[in-house]
Amino acid sequence: MQHIKNHSLLSFMVSEKAQGCAVTNPATGEIIGFAPIASESEILDGIERASVAQKEWAAQPAKVRAAKLQRWNQLLLENKEDLGRLMTLEQGKPLAEAQGEVLYGASFIEWFAEEAKRTYGDTIPAPSADKRLVTIKQPIGVACAITPWNFPIAMITRKAGPALAAGCSFIVKPSESTPLSAFAVAELAYQAGIPRDVLQVVLGESSRQVGGIFTTHPLIRKLSFTGSTQVGSVLMQQSAGDIKRTSMELGGNAPFIVFDDADIDAAVTGAMASKFRNAGQTCVCANRFYVHSKVYDEFVAKFDAAVQQLKVGNGLDHGVNIGPVISEAAKQGIQTLIDGAIEQGAKPVSPIKQLDGLFMQPVVLKDVTHNMTIVSQEIFGPVAPVIRFDSDEQLIEMANDTIYGLASYFYSQNIHRVWKIAEALEYGMVGINEGMISTEVAPFGGVKQSGIGREGAKQGIDEYMDVKYLCFGGN
Ligand code: SIN
Numbered sequence: 001m002q003h004i005k006n007h008s009l010l011s012f013m014v015s016e017k018a019q020g021c022a023v024t025n026p027a028t029g030e031i032i033g034f035a036p037i038a039s040e041s042e043i044l045d046g047i048e049r050a051s052v053a054q055k056e057w058a059a060q061p062a063k064v065r066a067a068k069l070q071r072w073n074q075l076l077l078e079n080k081e082d083l084g085r086l087m088t089l090e091q092g093k094p095l096a097e098a099q100g101e102v103l104y105g106a107s108f109i110e111w112f113a114e115e116a117k118r119t120y121g122d123t124i125p126a127p128s129a130d131k132r133l134v135t136i137k138q139p140i141g142v143a144c145a146i147t148p149w150n151f152p153i154a155m156i157t158r159k160a161g162p163a164l165a166a167g168c169s170f171i172v173k174p175s176e177s178t179p180l181s182a183f184a185v186a187e188l189a190y191q192a193g194i195p196r197d198v199l200q201v202v203l204g205e206s207s208r209q210v211g212g213i214f215t216t217h218p219l220i221r222k223l224s225f226t227g228s229t230q231v232g233s234v235l236m237q238q239s240a241g242d243i244k245r246t247s248m249e250l251g252g253n254a255p256f257i258v259f260d261d262a263d264i265d266a267a268v269t270g271a272m273a274s275k276f277r278n279a280g281q282t283c284v285c286a287n288r289f290y291v292h293s294k295v296y297d298e299f300v301a302k303f304d305a306a307v308q309q310l311k312v313g314n315g316l317d318h319g320v321n322i323g324p325v326i327s328e329a330a331k332q333g334i335q336t337l338i339d340g341a342i343e344q345g346a347k348p349v350s351p352i353k354q355l356d357g358l359f360m361q362p363v364v365l366k367d368v369t370h371n372m373t374i375v376s377q378e379i380f381g382p383v384a385p386v387i388r389f390d391s392d393e394q395l396i397e398m399a400n401d402t403i404y405g406l407a408s409y410f411y412s413q414n415i416h417r418v419w420k421i422a423e424a425l426e427y428g429m430v431g432i433n434e435g436m437i438s439t440e441v442a443p444f445g446g447v448k449q450s451g452i453g454r455e456g457a458k459q460g461i462d463e464y465m466d467v468k469y470l471c472f473g474g475n
Contacts, residue, residue: 001013001032001033001086001089003082003085003086003089003316004082004085004086005081005082006079006082008187008191009079009082009083009086009184009187009188010033010180010184011187012035012036012183012184012186012187012201013033013034013035013036013180013183014034014035014036015034016034018034018036019037020034020035020036020037021034021035021036021037021176021179021203022034023035023090023177023178023179023180024090024177025089025090025092026091026092026323026324026325026326026327026358027092027313027314027315027316027323027324027357027358027359028314028357029357032089032090032180033180035179035180035183035203036183036203037203037204037205038202038203038204039204040204040205040209040213042202043202043204043210043213044213044217046171046197046200046202047142047171047213047217047219047220048219049197050142050169050170050171050197050198050200050219051141051142051169051219052197053169053195053197053198054139054141054142054167054168054169054198056195057164057167057168057169057195057198058138058139058167058168060167062116062117062119062165062167063116063117065113065116065164065165065167066113066114066116066117066165067113068164068192068193068194069109069110069112069113069116069161069164069165069192069194070109070110070113071192071193072109072188072189072192072194073106073109073110073113074192075188075191075192076102076105076106076109076153076157076185076188077102077103077106079102079184079188080099080102080103081099082184083098083099083102083153083181083184083185084098084099084101084102085098085316086180086181086184087101087102087152087153087178087181088315088316088323089180089316090152090177090178090179090180090181091149091150091152091177091178091181091323091326092279092315092323092324092325092326092358093278093279093315093323094315094320094321094322094323095315095316097277097278097315098315101151101152101153101154102153104151104154104438104440105151105153105154105156105157105158105185106157107439107440108154108157108158108161108162108440108456108460109157109160109161110440111161111440111441111456111460112161112162112164112165112460112461113161113165115162115165115458115460115461116165116166116461118458119137119166119461119465120137121134121135121136121137121467122134122135129475130473130474130475131471131472131473131475132471132472132475133469133470133471133472134469134470134472135467135468135469135470136467136468136470137166137462137465137466137467137468138167138465138466138468139166139167139168139464139465139466140166140168140221140222140245140464140465140466141168141169141219141220141221141222142168142169142170142171142219142220142221142222143159143163143168143169143170143171143220143221143222143223143224143464144170144171144172144173144214144220144222144223144224145159145160145163145170145171145172145173145223145224145225145226146172146173146207146210146211146214146223146224146225146226146227146235147159147172147173147174147175147182147226147227148175148226148227149175149177149178149326150278150281150282150283150326151278151282152174152175152178152180152181152182153181153182153185155226155249156172156174156182156185157185158440158444158455158456158460159172159224159226159247159455160172160189160199161460162455162460162461162463162464163222163224163464164194164198164199165461165464166461166464166465168222168464169197169198169199169200170198170199170200171200171201171202171214171220172200172201172202173201173202173203173204173207173210173211173214174201174203176203176207177326177327179201179203182201183201186199186200186201211231211234211235211238212238214235215235215238215239215241215244216238216241216242218242220244221244221245222244222245222246222247222463222464223235223239223244223245223246223247224246224247224248224249224453224455224463225246225247225248225249225250226249226250226283227249227250228250228251229250229251229403229404229449229450232248232250232451233449235248236248245463246452246453247445247451247452247453247454247455247463248451248452248453249283249444249445249446249450249451249453249455250283250404250406250446250449250450250451251283251378251404251406251449251450252283252284252285252287252378252404252406252407252446252450253287253288253376253377253378253402253403253404253406254274254284254285254286254287254288254406254407254408254409254427255286255287255288255289255290255398255399255408255409255410255425256270256271256274256275256286256287256288256289256290256408256409256410256435257289257290257291257389257395257399257408257409257410257411257421258271258289258290258291258292258295258299258410258411259292259295259392259410259411259412259414259417260292260293260294260295261412261413261414261417262295262411262412262413262433263411263413263433264295264298264299264302265302266411266433267299267411268299268302268303268306269435270409270411270431270433270434270435270436271286271289271303271384271435272303272306272307272435273435273436274286274409274431274435274436275382275384276307276310276321276322276362276382277436279322279323279324279325279360279381279382280362280379280380280381280382280383281325281326281330281380281381283378283406283407283450284406284407284429284437284438285379285380286384286409286435287378287379288368288374288375288385288387289303289384289385289386289387290387290388290389290395290398290399291386291387291388291389292388292389292390293388293389293390296386296388299386300349300364300366300386301349303364303384303386304349304350304364307350307362307363307364307384308350310322310362310382312355312359312360312361312362313359322359322360322362322382324357324358324359324360325358325359325360325380325381325382326358327358328358330358330380330381331358331360331381333380333381334360334379334380334381334382334383335360337373337374337377337379337381337383338352338363338365338374338383340372340373340374341365341368341372341373341374341385342365344369344372344373345367345369345372346365346366346367346368346372346374346385347365347366347367348363348364348365348366349364349365349366350363350364360381360382361382362382362383362384363382363383363384364384364386365383365384365385365386366386368385368386368387369387370387370398370401372385375387376402378404392417392420392421395421396421396424396425399425400424400425400426402448403448403449404446404448404449404450405426405427405428405446405447405448405449405450406427406428406429406445406446406450406451407427407428407429407430407431407437407446408425408427408429408430408431409430409431409432409434409435409437410422410425410430410431410432410433411432411433412432412433413433418432426447426448427446427447427450428443428444428445428446428447428450428451428454429442429444429445429446439456440456440457441456441457442456442457443455443456443457443458443459443460444456444457
């Protein structure tokens, strides 16, 4: 493939004849390659092998597993350029952003390589003199994951890192839209010494088929999913059959709040970072903006001026900030939300240009009200609806008026208000005077229908371990 120097990254690719999964560049519509598709019996065989290999992997000292993960991290960093290009080609995000995701993805491998050595248990003061009580932590067993197209590398490493560090084996089904990055990072893991049976990437006939296998196979003890709330709910129900552990990182509807005491320029910078990352296609993207009436006009004017500077185009082209959206269906869904909001009375601050292919002009909509459809839906595109508010009480009610509870953001310089609002927001993550909150060292996850469990941070590895209590009697 042109643009990729290290061809060993692509050794998994199959030819068209082999009936692989065709991967399309969303910027051009061209097919860029074919990923292998496993048959049902190959997937089942892989699960059996993962179960056998897991025991050997877990038996190695944590320090040995950690060293292999560190080597994988190193290889990811060394291949940043190629992996970034591959990601831009199959996902569309601008090259600098794609290379940034490679670093973000690698950071989870580095972090969990370190955490592998710190899965401490407890000693517990016993209630009677003849007993000694301790806990140890042990890997769950075979863990699997289903990951999305918006972060083709980081959403895999954020799950694979803790799973492998804990001593689990790990099987991931990436999105059919972006499997090439997934197979490429696995190639680097194998080069780092992680056994092929311990880390597997599989595509099946369909997501439904693989989801069915992952949620019902008795050897799989854990499922981690990043995607929509609707699909997460189905996977949880299916996993209930034999009480599998699940972690769910699901939809969001992040409010971005600007109080009248905010630094407006800082709020605009944060809004740009939060809203337009990956063309608005992240679960933590600001989805709806609430701005105090006193600063509404100033914020809207400055925000729109910054948005008009964004360059839309092929992510491989120099200076592009906004790539294509992922599919025609996604584009139509976003357009329907824009049209609906305008019909309900919202106004684009600048004229909206209709662009060809999967490209969309970023839009700021003003005079939006809280009851409009666009405010209750996850937009997942480069559209920023801006709503007025007049009091903290009204604001909190509107900000929490959603089934979701992933990320939220607010800008204020009043320390009393900062604590009050941070505590009142029903979200797993709150950015305070900050639009970029994601990092491997902090717990990522939501409340309400945005999910269960935390990824990254010291909490992340516990999602892949069982606590075992040992009671020593007769002392
Ligand atoms: C997501 O969109 O699901 C992940 C975003 C992030 O890790 O920042």
